[in-house]
Amino acid sequence: MAEPSEATDAAQAPRGLSRRGLLGLAGAGLAGLGVGVAGDRAALAATAAATGTKAAGAYAFYGTHQAGIVTPAQDRLHFAAFDMSPGSSRDDLIELLKDWTVASAAMTAGRDIGDFGAAGGPYDAPPEDTGEALGLPASGLTITVGFGPTLFQATDGTDRFGLAHNRPAELTTLPHFPGDLLEEARSGGDLCIQACANDPQVAVHAIRNLSRIAFGRAAIRWSQLGFGRTSSTSTSQATARNLFGFKDGTANVMAEEPGAAAEHVWVQPGEGPAWLAGGSYLVARRIRMTIETWDRSILSEQEAVIGRTKGEGAPLSGGTEFTEPDFALAGRSGPLIGPHAHMRLAHPDQNHGIRLLRRGYNFVDGNDELGRLAAGLFFISFQRSPEQFITVQQNLAGHDALNEYIRHVGSALFAVPPGVRPGSFLGAPLFAP
Amino acid sequence: MAEPSEATDAAQAPRGLSRRGLLGLAGAGLAGLGVGVAGDRAALAATAAATGTKAAGAYAFYGTHQAGIVTPAQDRLHFAAFDMSPGSSRDDLIELLKDWTVASAAMTAGRDIGDFGAAGGPYDAPPEDTGEALGLPASGLTITVGFGPTLFQATDGTDRFGLAHNRPAELTTLPHFPGDLLEEARSGGDLCIQACANDPQVAVHAIRNLSRIAFGRAAIRWSQLGFGRTSSTSTSQATARNLFGFKDGTANVMAEEPGAAAEHVWVQPGEGPAWLAGGSYLVARRIRMTIETWDRSILSEQEAVIGRTKGEGAPLSGGTEFTEPDFALAGRSGPLIGPHAHMRLAHPDQNHGIRLLRRGYNFVDGNDELGRLAAGLFFISFQRSPEQFITVQQNLAGHDALNEYIRHVGSALFAVPPGVRPGSFLGAPLFAP
Numbered sequence: 001m002a003e004p005s006e007a008t009d010a011a012q013a014p015r016g017l018s019r020r021g022l023l024g025l026a027g028a029g030l031a032g033l034g035v036g037v038a039g040d041r042a043a044l045a046a047t048a049a050a051t052g053t054k055a056a057g058a059y060a061f062y063g064t065h066q067a068g069i070v071t072p073a074q075d076r077l078h079f080a081a082f083d084m085s086p087g088s089s090r091d092d093l094i095e096l097l098k099d100w101t102v103a104s105a106a107m108t109a110g111r112d113i114g115d116f117g118a119a120g121g122p123y124d125a126p127p128e129d130t131g132e133a134l135g136l137p138a139s140g141l142t143i144t145v146g147f148g149p150t151l152f153q154a155t156d157g158t159d160r161f162g163l164a165h166n167r168p169a170e171l172t173t174l175p176h177f178p179g180d181l182l183e184e185a186r187s188g189g190d191l192c193i194q195a196c197a198n199d200p201q202v203a204v205h206a207i208r209n210l211s212r213i214a215f216g217r218a219a220i221r222w223s224q225l226g227f228g229r230t231s232s233t234s235t236s237q238a239t240a241r242n243l244f245g246f247k248d249g250t251a252n253v254m255a256e257e258p259g260a261a262a263e264h265v266w267v268q269p270g271e272g273p274a275w276l277a278g279g280s281y282l283v284a285r286r287i288r289m290t291i292e293t294w295d296r297s298i299l300s301e302q303e304a305v306i307g308r309t310k311g312e313g314a315p316l317s318g319g320t321e322f323t324e325p326d327f328a329l330a331g332r333s334g335p336l337i338g339p340h341a342h343m344r345l346a347h348p349d350q351n352h353g354i355r356l357l358r359r360g361y362n363f364v365d366g367n368d369e370l371g372r373l374a375a376g377l378f379f380i381s382f383q384r385s386p387e388q389f390i391t392v393q394q395n396l397a398g399h400d401a402l403n404e405y406i407r408h409v410g411s412a413l414f415a416v417p418p419g420v421r422p423g424s425f426l427g428a429p430l431f432a433p
Numbered sequence: 434m435a436e437p438s439e440a441t442d443a444a445q446a447p448r449g450l451s452r453r454g455l456l457g458l459a460g461a462g463l464a465g466l467g468v469g470v471a472g473d474r475a476a477l478a479a480t481a482a483a484t485g486t487k488a489a490g491a492y493a494f495y496g497t498h499q500a501g502i503v504t505p506a507q508d509r510l511h512f513a514a515f516d517m518s519p520g521s522s523r524d525d526l527i528e529l530l531k532d533w534t535v536a537s538a539a540m541t542a543g544r545d546i547g548d549f550g551a552a553g554g555p556y557d558a559p560p561e562d563t564g565e566a567l568g569l570p571a572s573g574l575t576i577t578v579g580f581g582p583t584l585f586q587a588t589d590g591t592d593r594f595g596l597a598h599n600r601p602a603e604l605t606t607l608p609h610f611p612g613d614l615l616e617e618a619r620s621g622g623d624l625c626i627q628a629c630a631n632d633p634q635v636a637v638h639a640i641r642n643l644s645r646i647a648f649g650r651a652a653i654r655w656s657q658l659g660f661g662r663t664s665s666t667s668t669s670q671a672t673a674r675n676l677f678g679f680k681d682g683t684a685n686v687m688a689e690e691p692g693a694a695a696e697h698v699w700v701q702p703g704e705g706p707a708w709l710a711g712g713s714y715l716v717a718r719r720i721r722m723t724i725e726t727w728d729r730s731i732l733s734e735q736e737a738v739i740g741r742t743k744g745e746g747a748p749l750s751g752g753t754e755f756t757e758p759d760f761a762l763a764g765r766s767g768p769l770i771g772p773h774a775h776m777r778l779a780h781p782d783q784n785h786g787i788r789l790l791r792r793g794y795n796f797v798d799g800n801d802e803l804g805r806l807a808a809g810l811f812f813i814s815f816q817r818s819p820e821q822f823i824t825v826q827q828n829l830a831g832h833d834a835l836n837e838y839i840r841h842v843g844s845a846l847f848a849v850p851p852g853v854r855p856g857s858f859l860g861a862p863l864f865a866p
Contacts, residue, residue: 131678245564
């Protein structure tokens with residue numbers, strides 16, 4: 001196969017993994033396998049990617065918007081940020097996005113990304129699919145891809161992929177917030193993939209295989225597993241609890257709210273570069289919780305910090321979980337929901353009506369040397385503009401009583417392209433001539 | 434409450450968290466709260482621990498054997514090894530085990546370990562339960578506790594808890610196996626807790642709260658989350674796949690096999706110290722898989738290494754997954770199941786009939802600096818004698834073709850006391866006068 005030109009490549013529908021993608025599976029050491037084998041496997045991959053069937057519990061991969069945003073939040077997460085490999089080209093990037101499209105369409109439909117030899121596949125080649133999800137249903141898998149600021153312009157100013165003119169003005173590194181203790185190795189990235197599913201093996205399988213396909217073109221910069229969703233994104237879901245033991249995401253943007261997604265989540269036509277219309281912005285923040293300290297604080301302190309009761313999740317101004325808070329209602333010594341309560345500072349009423357679609361996950365990544373669990377919240381939010389997050393986070397970072405118990409240690413911002421039309425590929429409008 | 438003597442203490446049934454356990458919840462800084470509050474909360478904890486009700490999906494905590502061994506393997510794991518705190522006494526250890534008994538009985542029944550203020554609980558004290566599992570069902574939670582060699586005799590020979598004469602002769606550090614690359618910080622431990630559940634939030638909640646109760650008496654030495662079970666322990670379960678993409682645990686000891694648990698899993702009366710009869714030995718091995726290298730090996734190599742087909746999981750000698758392998762059946766160049774095939778070397782026929790009850794989990798703990806997933810198998814096996822594991826592992830460590838793709842980086846051995854009789858506590862027979 002000749003090197004494709006940008007124009008024809010962008011217009012062409014991917015029908016299977018690229019030759020590069022297939023050879024990537026074998027690694028540099030086996031690149032001599034030859035085109036004959038790669039051709040056979042490309043055909044197999046194309047078959048696997050045909051969108052004829054639909055597994056139980058599968059969300060459509062193709063559509064106006066990418067799945068995994070207003071989709072009812074699944075239970076488990078594997079998130080990975082990638083950097084493009086040194087020396088990789090614009091064509092490499094396009095080819096990678098096409099390969100990710102083919103593989104994502106297959107996996108979200110409950111299929112493996114290719115044959116692995118069970119029925120006549122090539123026995124003398126590495127299996128196309130790693131196999132650990134074989135026999136498992138789609139499990140609600142969604143794969144959501146985003147583009148980081150450095151994809152458009154490297155930190156040294158280099159325009160590696162000819163995309164600098166297409167960078168949305170708002171897609172820059174998030175500002176430093178008071179208290180930020182960010183680790184470079186847990187922040188940023190050229191690309192991201194959010195894989196959510198109701199079975200962690202399915203989410204892990206997705207990131208592993210997409211990472212494998214990227215071999216030689218992009219590599220994981222950082223990654224995060226999340227075991228428990230902390231936000232509902234649909235009124236059909238019960239509110240879940242974070243590791244502080246409180247219900248989280250009660251006032252989240254819900255898929256069923258008429259107009260809410262258009263107002264708060266989806267970039268509208270004319271708001272930035274044309275390629276991003278129908279897309280969104282993804283903010284990821286790794287928030288470590290000092291849960292041992294929290295666990296030793298008294299209940300009244302915990303509830304005052306959050307601004308809600310722990311059991312019911314009702315605002316301290318009264319009612320039940322879904323009662324609107326009354327921020328003016330006074331108790332014996334000031335408002336019942338204090339001026340530094342997390343819920344007050346995060347609430348749309350205190351932020352010019354700003355709302356975010358939160359989609360975070362609890363994590364525990366082992367323990368530290370003192371035996372304390374390395375636990376926290378992997379915060380994810382989707383918004384029409386990064387300014388929404390920045391406004392709310394500036395409010396929280398400066399005043400939130402919860403800051404005593406948390407540390408923001410990772411941060412990233414990605415522009416999430418719109419959904420993929422059948423026959424096209426992830427982010428295709430970005431590369432339109 | 435006066436310091437209890439050993440004899441009365443061992444005989445006495447725990448009715449709630451000890452005063453020490455309750456104060457542990459508050460931490461040293463709040464220890465001045467006073468006995469009044471602690472008394473109230475002890476009463477609440479006792480109420481919560483009453484075994485009247487049973488949540489859906491709950492396994493009995495009390496019984497002849499501890500749960501979490503022949504129990505059908507749940508989907509998720511949080512495992513923690515603990516060290517007793519410097520200066521802690523035999524009474525501290527007994528009290529801790531009683532507190533863990535009370536809390537474990539509550540949590541496995543789907544209850545929180547105490548009140549957290551929702552209905553009249555103390556508002557000016559730290560909540561007894563951390564709260565993140567509130568509203569979640571029992572989710573099949575089992576808690577299985579084990580005793581490490583160092584609990585009986587410290588590495589410097591000190592008999593810290595007056596238990597040296599009770600140490601089973603077989604309970605020592607496992608021997609060094611060829612290829613072992615063990616990390617001290619991921620090995621050993623005075624105590625262990627295996628928490629398995631079908632909801633990871635429930636398993637994490639259990640370890641977190643048991644660790645919190647231990648404050649000042651024991652602290653986590655190392656811990657491991659597992660997201661996918663790799664072994665079935667019941668014929669009612671489908672065989673799951675490990676991260677090499679192969680079915681694992683096909684020939685496992687199954688709960689339904691008449692006599693198999695007695696023959697292979699449970700320590701029989703007269704085999705060691707009396708306190709261990711009805712117990713077992715738990716081996717934990719953290720096995721890192723170099724999955725990127727594995728993924729680039731060709732299918733025929735992968736199947737030859739394992740000795741089974743990847744899709745069906747059938748022995749290379751033919752048949753289906755559950756067909757008995759024919760180790761003598763020859764192909765064109767030697768036996769179809771080669772001399773170094775993992776399945777041959779691990780098979781009871783090649784190990785004097787030895788079998789283990791395997792109960793391992795897949796893990797992914799982020800990624801390394803090169804973007805490779807830090808993935809592997811957290812191997813857990815239960816056996817009547819450590820010699821069973823040692824024999825099989827010596828066979829594998831010396832000859833297994835799979836060794837090219839794995840590294841054993843963590844290791845621990847624990848004696849698992851028998852089940853708890855209602856009114857008694859975990860490991861009580863060990864402390865009998």
